[in-house]
Amino acid sequence: xxxxTSIDCDIHPGVPDIKALLPYMNDYWRASFVDRGLDGxxxxxxxxxxxxxxRPDWRVPGERPGSSLDAMRAQALDRFGIGMxxxxxxxxxxxxxxxxxxxxxxxxxxxxxxxxxxxxxxxLRASIVVPAQAPLLAVEEIERLAADRRFVQILMPAxxxxxxxxxxxWPIYEAAVRxxxxxxxxxxxxxxxxxxxxxxxxxYLHDYITNSQLFEGQLLSLVSNGVFAKFPDLKFVxxxxxxxxxxxxxxxxxxxxxxxxxxxxxxxQSPAEIIRxxxxxxxxxxxxxxxxxxxxxxxxxxxDEMLLFSSDYPHWQFEGDAVTPPGLSDALLQRIxxxxxxxxxxxxxxxxx
Amino acid sequence: MNAPVDVLxxxxxxxxxxGIIDCDIHPFPKPGAxxxxxxxxxxxxVAEYGQMQCGIYAGRGNYPRFQPFLSRRDSVPPNxxxxxxxxDFIREQLLDPYNITYGVLEPLLGGNTSRNLDEAxxxxxxxxxxxxxxxxxxxxxLRASILVPAEDxxxxxxxIEKRASDWRFCQIQLGGKTSEPLGRRKxxxxxxxxxxHGFSIGLHSGGTQASAPSPGGWSQFxxxxxxxxxHSMMTQATSLILEGAFDTFPDLKIVLIEGGFGWxxxxxxxxxxxxxxxxxxxxxxxxxxxxxxxxxxxxxxxPVEEPEHPDDLRQTFEWIGWDRMVYSSDYPHWDFDDPHLAWRxxxxxxxxxxxxxxxxxxxxxxx
Numbered sequence: 001x002x003x004x005t006s007i008d009c010d011i012h013p014g015v016p017d018i019k020a021l022l023p024y025m026n027d028y029w030r031a032s033f034v035d036r037g038l039d040g041x042x043x044x045x046x047x048x049x050x051x052x053x054x055r056p057d058w059r060v061p062g063e064r065p066g067s068s069l070d071a072m073r074a075q076a077l078d079r080f081g082i083g084m085x086x087x088x089x090x091x092x093x094x095x096x097x098x099x100x101x102x103x104x105x106x107x108x109x110x111x112x113x114x115x116x117x118x119x120x121x122x123x124l125r126a127s128i129v130v131p132a133q134a135p136l137l138a139v140e141e142i143e144r145l146a147a148d149r150r151f152v153q154i155l156m157p158a159x160x161x162x163x164x165x166x167x168x169x170w171p172i173y174e175a176a177v178r179x180x181x182x183x184x185x186x187x188x189x190x191x192x193x194x195x196x197x198x199x200x201x202x203x204y205l206h207d208y209i210t211n212s213q214l215f216e217g218q219l220l221s222l223v224s225n226g227v228f229a230k231f232p233d234l235k236f237v238x239x240x241x242x243x244x245x246x247x248x249x250x251x252x253x254x255x256x257x258x259x260x261x262x263x264x265x266x267x268x269q270s271p272a273e274i275i276r277x278x279x280x281x282x283x284x285x286x287x288x289x290x291x292x293x294x295x296x297x298x299x300x301x302x303x304d305e306m307l308l309f310s311s312d313y314p315h316w317q318f319e320g321d322a323v324t325p326p327g328l329s330d331a332l333l334q335r336i337x338x339x340x341x342x343x344x345x346x347x348x349x350x351x352x353x
Numbered sequence: 354m355n356a357p358v359d360v361l362x363x364x365x366x367x368x369x370x371x372g373i374i375d376c377d378i379h380p381f382p383k384p385g386a387x388x389x390x391x392x393x394x395x396x397x398x399v400a401e402y403g404q405m406q407c408g409i410y411a412g413r414g415n416y417p418r419f420q421p422f423l424s425r426r427d428s429v430p431p432n433x434x435x436x437x438x439x440x441d442f443i444r445e446q447l448l449d450p451y452n453i454t455y456g457v458l459e460p461l462l463g464g465n466t467s468r469n470l471d472e473a474x475x476x477x478x479x480x481x482x483x484x485x486x487x488x489x490x491x492x493x494x495l496r497a498s499i500l501v502p503a504e505d506x507x508x509x510x511x512x513i514e515k516r517a518s519d520w521r522f523c524q525i526q527l528g529g530k531t532s533e534p535l536g537r538r539k540x541x542x543x544x545x546x547x548x549x550h551g552f553s554i555g556l557h558s559g560g561t562q563a564s565a566p567s568p569g570g571w572s573q574f575x576x577x578x579x580x581x582x583x584h585s586m587m588t589q590a591t592s593l594i595l596e597g598a599f600d601t602f603p604d605l606k607i608v609l610i611e612g613g614f615g616w617x618x619x620x621x622x623x624x625x626x627x628x629x630x631x632x633x634x635x636x637x638x639x640x641x642x643x644x645x646x647x648x649x650x651x652x653x654x655x656p657v658e659e660p661e662h663p664d665d666l667r668q669t670f671e672w673i674g675w676d677r678m679v680y681s682s683d684y685p686h687w688d689f690d691d692p693h694l695a696w697r698x699x700x701x702x703x704x705x706x707x708x709x710x711x712x713x714x715x716x717x718x719x720x
Contacts, residue, residue, distance in 0.1 A: 036421065037422065040410065042410060043409065044406075047402055097573055189409075
């Protein structure tokens with residue numbers, strides 16, 4: 001096993017039901033959720049009973065996946081030699097149709113994670129979950145929490161109401177730059193649109209597989225809309241996006257840009273260069289059949305700064321202790337486990353941002 | 354808004370010479386109650402993946418409602434459980450005091466909107482078995498709706514055939530929102546089966562969340578979504594008419610339930626006005642569009658419109674036609690309409706009888 005300095009860039013504490021979040025809401029929202037009898041805000045992107053949502057040997061009947069800090073310590077932090085881990089809560093507040101209800105749930109989840117996870121386990125850090133439905137409210141939430149350096153990232157669903165490159169979201173990106181926070185985009189959708197470009201698939205499996213197309217589309221959007229011309233230092237982290245789609249995606253992006261770059265004159269470098277500079281990906285899932293393929297894909301990515309170690313605990317991505325993709329050199333593993341996360345997340349290092 | 358209604362007082366006022374037909378009563382299962390009607394394969398599937406629909410949440414609709422179970426606070430059965438889950442309490446709170454002779458069950462459980470079409474078929478069939486075993490058998494005044502996996506018309510037809518000779522079913526239920534506008538030919542086998550077996554089709558407001566509630570996008574609030582549901586009904590009516598469904602199936606009967614009716618006259622005028630200029634695009638229509646509103650569509654009244662001048666509603670009834678209107682209570686939902694108190698304008702005894710009884714008798718298959 002690795003030493004205990006590994007930095008896990010995707011770990012999932014189970015967000016509780018609304019009742020447990022009520023103490024973190026104002027009087028209006030407390031009364032609303034109670035009087036209206038509302039609960040059950042689990043995202044369709046992660047049905048609680050679905051196999052992906054919890055590895056079978058980590059699932060406790062009757063408990064929400066990832067709800068025990070002790071279990072997280074034993075099964076992930078201690079087990080995989082993790083010195084720091086970034087909590088990415090998945091909550092219905094991130095996808096609500098109501099901006100204000102979404103903001104209320106997101107704020108409650110952020111305060112809940114401070115009290116129940118960050119204050120109790122010094123190895124843990126967290127992403128700020130924001131209502132991306134309402135960029136101005138998202139900025140308010142970022143400003144409210146930015147002083148707490150244990151928040152190291154801003155988290156958005158991979159599919160929102162508009163493509164992520166659109167200027168509608170730029171106030172969030174400005175706030176991110178202001179506070180030294182990367183933007184994490186996590187697999188999952190607001191389902192304002194069908195999850196595939198040809199409609200609504202029959203199976204959850206299909207939705208999950210299609211997530212990688214979603215990330216491809218968002219990277220094209222970020223690059224083509226000039227987000228990185230405007231915010232050259234901003235990093236986006238593709239979380240639970242899969243990895244092995246990246247080389248073929250880059251090939252096509254380069255080719256198309258070469259052909260029609262006059263349409264987007266602010267994209268002055270090849271998309272591959274921009275993406276290697278500004279985009280990071282977490283390593284679970286990787287989506288390759290064997291060691292040789294992993295090695296080949298890593299060669300094709302041709303950038304040892306892009307990959308960030310993740311366990312994706314308690315999601316079911318690997319068996320036993322095979323938490324890193326097979327076949328990576330010790331030098332690359334050191335980068336993935338430690339150097340790249342530290343370079344991506346300034347707030348993981350001591351000192352002012 | 355939710356103060357308990359003194360139903361016994363109205364029972365005394367009720368006209369007892371004819372019973373009332375209520376076209377919209379919502380049964381709701383106690384937790385786990387549907388499991389016994391599902392095979393092990395589908396029980397396990399639902400436990401793992403839920404009813405995967407086109408929404409944002411795994412266990413609820415996109416638009417959080419404003420009342421627990423969407424229901425009147427006084428409709429929770431005395432022994433507990435969700436409103437609408439106890440047939441005895443439906444009898445005590447609705448059927449007996451209002452002298453209801455037939456009540457049409459409208460389960461709103463989303464089974465027929467599953468994205469997985471095999472799951473939709475399994476859930477629809479289970480909900481059909483559940484309705485008759487737990488409601489119609491103990492209380493024959495309650496009649497069941499045949500739920501069908503509408504997006505798989507061949508399977509839908511099989512489910513209709515399975516229930517066709519069962520007197521306990523009185524209609525086929527479809528959602529106010531389907532994956533495609535309902536007039537498209539994909540759905541015609543369902544219409545054919547309905548006619549073959551003498552069933553009307555009830556479109557209840559709701560259905561799939563595959564597309565935004567407005568062509569302008571996703572509203573933020575339930576207060577918007579609740580009203581926008583009328584637009585899906587207008588779309589379904591327009592689609593059925595313009596696609597020629599009623600020309601191919603002249604005897605097809607469609608009841609629009611909980612989709613409002615204030616818009617019906619205006620939709621007819623607007624369709625006719627534009628059709629007069631663009632009829633070349635729809636040469637298959639044998640009549641002017643508004644005609645079909647008068648022959649093939651019926652409108653359930655709840656939630657009843659409340660004009661600023663109450664008598665304006667009388668005008669609306671006249672424009673639509675008294676013979677098109679059927680009464681619905683929406684019991685036990687929060688915006689329940691009392692059959693005697695919902696109308697704030699004068700109607701004749703004959704008109705009231707059509708609304709509360711005769712019209713529904715001519716639409717539904719009560720055997």
